[in-house]
Amino acid sequence: MQLEQRDSYPEKLLNAKPNELHQILPQPTLFHLSGKISKPLFISVLQHGNEPTGFLALQALLKKYHSLGLPRSLSFFLGNTLAAGRGHRHLENQPDFNRIWPGTELPASPESQIAAEIVAIMEQKSPFASIDIHNNTGLNPHYACINKLENRFIYLASLFSRLIVHFTRPKGVQSDAFAKFCPAVTLECGKPGQKYGVEHALDFVDTCLHLSELKDQPISSKNIDLFHTVARVKVKENIDFSFHKQASLMLNNDLEWMNFTEIPAGTKLGKVEQQNTLPLTAKNEQGLDVSDNFFSINNFELQIKRQTMPSMLTLNEQIIRQDCLCYLMERISL
Numbered sequence: 001m002q003l004e005q006r007d008s009y010p011e012k013l014l015n016a017k018p019n020e021l022h023q024i025l026p027q028p029t030l031f032h033l034s035g036k037i038s039k040p041l042f043i044s045v046l047q048h049g050n051e052p053t054g055f056l057a058l059q060a061l062l063k064k065y066h067s068l069g070l071p072r073s074l075s076f077f078l079g080n081t082l083a084a085g086r087g088h089r090h091l092e093n094q095p096d097f098n099r100i101w102p103g104t105e106l107p108a109s110p111e112s113q114i115a116a117e118i119v120a121i122m123e124q125k126s127p128f129a130s131i132d133i134h135n136n137t138g139l140n141p142h143y144a145c146i147n148k149l150e151n152r153f154i155y156l157a158s159l160f161s162r163l164i165v166h167f168t169r170p171k172g173v174q175s176d177a178f179a180k181f182c183p184a185v186t187l188e189c190g191k192p193g194q195k196y197g198v199e200h201a202l203d204f205v206d207t208c209l210h211l212s213e214l215k216d217q218p219i220s221s222k223n224i225d226l227f228h229t230v231a232r233v234k235v236k237e238n239i240d241f242s243f244h245k246q247a248s249l250m251l252n253n254d255l256e257w258m259n260f261t262e263i264p265a266g267t268k269l270g271k272v273e274q275q276n277t278l279p280l281t282a283k284n285e286q287g288l289d290v291s292d293n294f295f296s297i298n299n300f301e302l303q304i305k306r307q308t309m310p311s312m313l314t315l316n317e318q319i320i321r322q323d324c325l326c327y328l329m330e331r332i333s334l
C-alpha cells in the first residue's frame with residue numbers, strides 16, 4: 001500500500017457513490033487542488049466507512065467549484081474507502097482509521113504509516129485549518145470537537161455549532177495530529193443519510209474556504225456551550241448485553257434520548273444479572289478506571305451515580321462493541 005498524490009481528481013469522483021470509491025481509487029490518495037489563496041484547507045472524510053456525509057459534502061463542494069475555481073487551495077483524503085465499499089466502520093482486519101494518526105497508541109501498521117505520511121506532507125504545506133467529518137449512530141445534535149482549548153480552535157468550531165466538545169482521548173485521532181500545526185476540528189453531523197447533515201457540512205467547509213483568517217480572540221461563553229469529555233464508557237468484553245433479550249446486561253432501549261442532556265444521579269440505564277460487578281468500565285482521559293465514580297448497582301439496576309451529560313449513546317450493538325457505549329461530559333467555562 002503506497003500513498004499516491006494527485007493535483008486533480010478523476011471526473012468520476014463527482015458522481016461516485018461512497019461504495020464505488022475503492023474501484024475508482026484503489027490506492028490511498030491525497031489530493032491537492034489549487035485555489036486563489038494558496039494556504040490550503042485540509043479535509044478528511046470517510047475515516048469510518050459507514051459515515052458518508054463528509055464525502056457527500058466534499059463532492060457537492062467539488063461540483064460547486066468545478067468550473068469556477070476554488071477560493072482557497074484544498075487538500076483532501078478519502079479515508080477508508082475499502083470499508084466504505086461494504087458500509088462498515090472498518091473491516092475486521094483493519095484498525096479504526098481514526099485511531100492511527102501520529103500520537104496513536106496502536107501498534108504500527110501500513111495504515112498508520114500512510115497517516116504519518118499525510119501529516120508530514122500537510123505540515124510542510126502549513127494548512128489554514130483541518131476538518132475531519134463524521135456521522136454517528138445515536139440521536140445526537142450536530143457538534144464540533146476540538147483537542148486544544150485555544151481561541152482559533154474554538155472560533156473554528158463555533159462556526160459549525162454552538163455545541164463544542166473538547167477531548168484528549170482516544171489518542172491517534174486525525175484532529176489531534178493536525179492540531180500540532182493548525183486549527184483542527186472534527187465535525188459530528190448526526191446520523192448518515194440525512195440531507196441536512198450534508199448541507200450543514202457543505203456550508204461549513206464552504207465558509208472555511210472563504211475565510212481570510214481565524215480570529216485569535218476569546219469567544220464569549222454566551223455564544224457557545226463547551227463541554228469536556230470526562231470518561232469513555234465501554235461494556236466489559238466478557239459481558240453479553242442486549243436491548244431486547246435476556247443478557248447479563250439489559251440496557252434500556254430509550255438510552256439515546258439522553259444524549260447531550262444533563263442527567264441526574266440515580267438515572268437508570270438498565271438491569272443486570274450480577275449484583276456485585278459493574279458490567280461497564282469508564283476510563284478518564286488519563287486512562288484511569290473511574291467506573292465507580294459514575295456507576296452503581298442498586299437492586300439489580302445499573303444507575304448513574306452523579307450528574308453527568310452523555311453523548312454518542314447508540315442502540316447499535318456493533319458500534320457499542322467496536323467503539324464504545326458512550327462518552328460522559330462536563331460543562332466548562334472559559
Ligand SMILES: [Zn+2]
Nearest residue numbers: 048051134135
Ligand atoms: Zn466516525
